[in-house]
Amino acid sequence: MVFRTRYGHYEFVVMPFGLTNALAVFMDLMKRIFQPYLDKFVIVFIDDILVYSKSYEEHLRTTLRIFREHQLFANLKKCEFWLEEVGFLGYFIYKEGISVDPKKVEAVVK
Numbered sequence: 001m002v003f004r005t006r007y008g009h010y011e012f013v014v015m016p017f018g019l020t021n022a023l024a025v026f027m028d029l030m031k032r033i034f035q036p037y038l039d040k041f042v043i044v045f046i047d048d049i050l051v052y053s054k055s056y057e058e059h060l061r062t063t064l065r066i067f068r069e070h071q072l073f074a075n076l077k078k079c080e081f082w083l084e085e086v087g088f089l090g091y092f093i094y095k096e097g098i099s100v101d102p103k104k105v106e107a108v109v110k
Helices: 022-033 060-069 102-109
Strands: 002-005 008-011 042-045 048-051 086-088 091-093 098-100
Touching: 022 042, 048 060, 048 086, 098 102
Parallel strands: none
Antiparallel strands: 002 008, 042 048, 086 091, 091 098
């Protein structure tokens, strides 16, 4: 956010109003920088980024290049690479397809 007064041009260097808007700002940024690749090999949901590909390195290089170009960094402790299956948004995603997380089904049944 930028604003102008008669005293000059000002821009926040920290998130205004604390972390209230941080997730929305982050998700907007991710959607803008990954726009050409969304739903082709990248899915962004709040603070999660899922990169999927048939070959291990095919799209990872593109994703990391985009991060570098925008001076963004990933916390490697929170990253998982080359998974054969992954839990994401209540689903398990495998090579063969997608299934609902059994824990989510159990919660609805109970």
